[in-house]
Amino acid sequence: GAVVSQHPSWVICKSGTSVKIECRSLDFQATTMFWYRQFPKQSLMLMATSNEGSKATYEQGVEKDKFLINHASLTLSTLTVTSAHPEDSSFYICSARDRTIFYEQYFGPGTRLTVT
């Protein structure tokens, strides 16, 4: 089956630093990847949609300069949280859509970010 990996699975960083999270589709090509954020005991909120080779589309209320998304290849998208603050602490989940099966979306295992 289709597998999506995320790295790292958890990260602790100091306030003011930047953190990069990678999302990879391991056995399929993904023209579109999605980034979600989940706060404790809440649902997943879509942050942005990234298409390979083009700029990401951000949801309303998500700061594009703070959450930098790069989708440089058909198997890799990165989310960089810049100048992280404690309120950015959350569970970040990516998903990838198989270019050959339009409606199938596969989720990564998530990355837990803690900003101290």
Add this chain to the structure above:
Amino acid sequence: SQQGEEDPQALSIQEGENATMNCSYKTSINNLQWYRQNSGRGLVHLILIRSNEREKHSGRLRVTLDTSKKSSSLLITASRAADTASYFCATSSNNNDMRFGAGTRLTVKP
């Protein structure tokens, strides 16, 4: 933004009982999916139902979809303690991004 609401927000039942969770959404959809998430873990895909389908079964799971009411339900029969988790519905529309409901936290007591 989220697509819709789920109810109940929390549900506590005894092992062996059935659990029913409901999901409502706001816009037209292509399909609706249900996911399970154990605390602090990733999502596990349970079932997908397309907009032209009304009911689907998978093992102990039964999903219904009523597009006229913009709602879906997930029934877990003969629940087990291992079913304890949060359950989310997620809808896909024409732009094909996936929007999640608020989720139901299910606790199955042994």
